[in-house]
Amino acid sequence: MLYPIATLGSDTLNAVRALEKEIGSPVVALAALDTDTATLPKEDLRKLQVLENELGIVLVAVRSN
Structure with a gap:
């Protein structure tokens, strides 16, 4: 399992930004x-x-499917 940077929709991005502001730390x-x-x-x-x-x-390097 790998974890690349997620592509966020506007609602999700807004929720993450609100959390960042609330906790005072980048997410x-x-x-x-x-x-x-x-x-x-x-x-x-x-x-x-x-x-x-x-x-x-x-x-x-990942295995091809």
Whole structure:
């Protein structure tokens, strides 16, 4: 299971913003994505990690359906 940033409709976004104001803290909305990570050969994993470092982001390889 992965949890990317959720896409929010206006009502949902307003509810999250109201909660942020009430608790005085930013809130990040995530959505559940039912998938499994891919098992990569060592060389492919190294390539993924190199690109992560270059871009300053986290990359996750997932199994294709």
